[in-house]
Amino acid sequence: MAHEALIELDGVRAGYGEAVVLDGISFALPAGGSLAVLGRNGVGKTTLLLTIMGFVDLMQGAIRLAGRDVSRLAPHRRARAGLGWVPQERDIFPSLDVEENLTATARPGRWDLQAVYRLFPRLRERRANMGSQLSGGEQQMLAIARTLMTNPTLLILDEPLEGLAPIIVEELTATIRTMARDEGMAMILVEQHAEVALRLTDEAIVIERGVIAHRARSAELLRDAATLDRYVGLNLQAAEP
Numbered sequence: 500m501a502h503e504a505l506i507e508l509d510g511v512r513a514g515y516g517e518a519v520v521l522d523g524i525s526f527a528l529p530a531g532g533s534l535a536v537l538g539r540n541g542v543g544k545t546t547l548l549l550t551i552m553g554f555v556d557l558m559q560g561a562i563r564l565a566g567r568d569v570s571r572l573a574p575h576r577r578a579r580a581g582l583g584w585v586p587q588e589r590d591i592f593p594s595l596d597v598e599e600n601l602t603a604t605a606r607p608g609r610w611d612l613q614a615v616y617r618l619f620p621r622l623r624e625r626r627a628n629m630g631s632q633l634s635g636g637e638q639q640m641l642a643i644a645r646t647l648m649t650n651p652t653l654l655i656l657d658e659p660l661e662g663l664a665p666i667i668v669e670e671l672t673a674t675i676r677t678m679a680r681d682e683g684m685a686m687i688l689v690e691q692h693a694e695v696a697l698r699l700t701d702e703a704i705v706i707e708r709g710v711i712a713h714r715a716r717s718a719e720l721l722r723d724a725a726t727l728d729r730y731v732g733l734n735l736q737a738a739e740p
C-alpha cells in the first residue's frame with residue numbers, strides 16, 4: 500500500500516508548543532488523486548497542511564511521499580521532493596512582473612510557461628504587469644501557476660477561493676477542475692465552500708476535534724446532505740440559500 504500511495508500520513512500528531520491540534524490523522528492518496536479537507540473554523544485544516552509541508556512540527560507519526568519518509572525534512576527539501584504549496588496568503592512577489600514571478604522558482608518539467616499560460620490565459624494577458632498591479636483573483640491564479648511551475652507531484656491548496664468575487668470563483672474553479680481532472684494533477688484542497696471542494700475532488704475527509712471524524716468519496720458526501728450539514732452546516736447553508 501505504501502508503494503502505491505503518492506502521499507501517506509500515518510498517525511500524525513501535530514500542534515503548537517503544548518497544544519495538540521491534530522492527533523492520529525491517517526490517510527493515503529494515490530498518484531493523480533485528489534482530497535478535500537473539510538471542517539469548521541479552527542479545527543486544524545491549515546495546521547494539517549502546514550504539518551505536511553514541514554512548517555509545523557510533527558509530534559508523532561509519519562508522512563511519506565512516494566514511500567519515502569519526509570517527516571524530518573525541512574520545508575524547502577519537501578518542496579524539492581514534490582510538494583507544491585500554495586499558501587493562503589498567496590505570497591507573490593509584488594515588485595516582479597507576472598512572468599518573472601512564474602520563472603523565479605520554476606523547475607523543469609511538463610509545467611512550463613506555455614502550459615501554465617494555456618491553463619491561465621489571464622496571466623498571459625497580464626504577463627508584463629507587476630505582481631502588485633494584479634487583482635486578488637489574478638494574484639491567486641499567479642500563486643497557483645507559480646507553484647505549478649515548480650513541477651510538484653502534489654499540489655496543496657489552502658482556501659484558494661477565499662475572498663474572491665463570484666465570477667472569479669467560477670473561473671478559478673473551472674481551472675482547478677481542468678488541472679485535477681484533465682491534467683491528473685494530484686491535489687489536497689482545503690476549502691470553506693464544501694460543495695465546490697467536493698465537486699473538484701475524488702475523496703474527502705472531515706476534521707473535528709483533532710481527528711478525522713468522517714471520510715467518504717466526494718461524490719457520495721455531496722449527496723449526503725445530513726452528514727454534510729452535521730459537520731460543515733454553515734457552509735452548506737451558505738451555498739444553498
Ligand SMILES: Nc1ncnc2c1ncn2[C@@H]1O[C@H](COP(=O)(O)OP(=O)(O)OP(=O)(O)O)[C@@H](O)[C@H]1O
Pocket residue numbers: 515518520538539540541542543544545546547
Ligand atoms: N501559530 C499558532 N500558534 C498557536 N496556535 C495556533 C497557531 N495557528 C493556529 N493555532 C490554533 O490551532 C487551531 C487550528 O487552527 P487552524 O488555523 O489550523 O484551523 P483551520 O481549520 O485552518 O481554521 P480556518 O477555517 O479558520 O482557516 C486553532 O485553535 C488555532 O487557534
Ligand SMILES: [Mg+2]
Pocket residue numbers: 544545546
Ligand atoms: Mg485555515
